[in-house]
Amino acid sequence: MDKLITAQRALAGIADGATLAVGGFGLCGIPATLIETLHQVGTTDLRVVSNNCGVEDWGLGLLLAAGRISRVTASYVGENKEFARQYLAGELEVELSPQGSLAERLRAGGCGIPAFYTPAGVGTQIADGGLPWRYAADGSVAVASPPKEVREFHGTSYVLEEAIVADHGLVAAAKGDRHGNLVFTKAAQNFNPLCAMAGRVAVAEVEEVVEPGELDPADIHLPGVFVQHVVHAPGIDKRVEKTTITETVK
Template sequence: MDKVVTADQALAGVRDGATLAVGGFGLCGIPSTLIAALHEAGTTRLEVVSNNCGVDDWGLGLLLSDRRIRRVTGSYVGENKEFARQYLAGELEVELCPQGTLAERLRAGGCGIPAFFTPAGVGSQIADGGLPWRYAADGAVAVSSPAKEVRTFRGVDHVLEEAIVTDFALVAAAKGDRHGNLVFDKSAQNFNPLCAMAGRVTIAEVQELVEPGEIDPAHVHLPGVFVQHVVYAPDVEKRVEKTTVTEAAVGVES
């Protein structure tokens, strides 16, 4: 039951072309230790499912800048200029979907639900098809999204969305035990539990590692049944995606 391994051991099975669900929102709650180890391993042609793709020099942006990612499924381009450039230049395939839909697609995948109906996206290219997934070098649309089934429930149209299941999931938690039970810190929880559920093999990096039984069962955010490997990462570098205060406001007490 002891699931603790090194990052290299945990990622040994991640081959070129693998699909990954990666937790985080912006730079909050990202598994930066695992991403750095995957970058060092040289794995390429990855298909990533994540809310966004980091920034130009951190998080998934490290893999993106070295052309290690072939396809991204997410809901937000964010502050990553290289992400936008590769997409518009036809170098990267991108499937954009509503943020709540992305969250539910991941959760459904973890629960064994193959698909579900949602009103989000009805009347747009999300449902009607034609959303650019990949551009050609000349700017024309090379690959576009297909039309999806729409059905009416109680007088309201809903679009059918398929669940997401990936080969691997990379997530980050504030605390975990050797059995893989995880506790997240406030908003750093974000997409992490959902990604963990969607991965066939889930790898969790934890800042604090404790022994089984030390976490009150009532405080467990994600049970260890969803986690196959635990990586102890106590010295994680945390970066701020975008500061929202002026220099004059820094250090000023309210």
């Protein structure tokens, strides 16, 4: 039951070509230590599912800039110029999913639900297909999204979205015990519990490790049944994507 190990041991099972569900929203709540460890190890051809792909020099942007990511499923990709360059150059395959649908696809994968219907995307290329997933070198569309099943319930149309199950889930928590029970802080809860649930093997980096029994069961956001490995990562660097400064007028 003691799941506390080093980052290197926790990530040793991630092979080239693996699918990763990575927690975080922007740079908030990202598993920075685990991402940096993967960067050092050199694992490549990664298929990443995450809300976004970090910035050029931090978060998943480190792996992207090193050419280690071959496919991204995300809902927002607007803060990374290298991401845009790789996508438009045909070096990166990108599947865009509405944010709520992406969250539910991860949750469904963790709960054993193969698919679900949602009104989000009906009447758009999300449902009709044709979104460019990968461009060719000449700028033409090499791979486009396929059409999805649309069905009517009580007079309203819904599109069928398939669940996401990843080889590994990489998440970050404020506190966790040796059994893998996790507590997240405020907005850092975002996609982290869902990515852990969706991963066949979930690795959680935690800022503070406590002994089993110290966490009030009512305060636990994600039970340890969803977490296979715990990595102690105190004092991690927390960054913001943009800093806006307003001068004070006296």
